[in-house]
Amino acid sequence: MFDVNRPDRPDPRQRGKSDPLDAQDAARAVLSGRARAQAKSGDGPVQIARMYKLAKGLAVKARTQAINQLKAVLLSADANLREELAGLNNAELLRICARLTDDSKIDEDGEEEVLRAPA
Known part of the structure; x- marks a missing residue:
């Protein structure tokens, strides 16, 4: 398999592209034998x-x-929570939100129930 560079400049002008x-x-x-570059x-x-570079780009995205x-x-959270989290940079916001939990939704076994959005 060979890599072929672009054609000579005068050729496309004479015959079209x-x-x-x-x-x-x-x-x-x-x-x-003019194309000698290996793939x-x-x-x-x-x-x-x-x-x-590919992995980094995907992680950033x-x-x-x-x-x-x-x-x-x-944006749709409780006004008090929005006010508390306003002005935080992204790292602080992620750190605080990761620790948030609804303690009222823990059952007798000590396991957290899945929270459901209102229908």
Whole structure:
């Protein structure tokens, strides 16, 4: 498998540009020996960096979605709770909301019941 760089500059101007013409030019470049670049391998440090960047991007996106959802839920929360949480930065808001629990919804076994939204 070979990587073929873009075609020579004068060629597309003379014949026009289209996918079939590009494919023919690429095949001619490989057959004539002008295309010598090997395709990138899927391993090694470069691939590790690609996977890291992909994972980081997905984690940042998930974090942003979670914060946006929490803030949307807080819009319909009790006014006292909204006032208490107003002005907190994201880290403090997440920390405090993670500790919130409704102690009145604990049954006899000490296990927390699932809270249901009103219908």
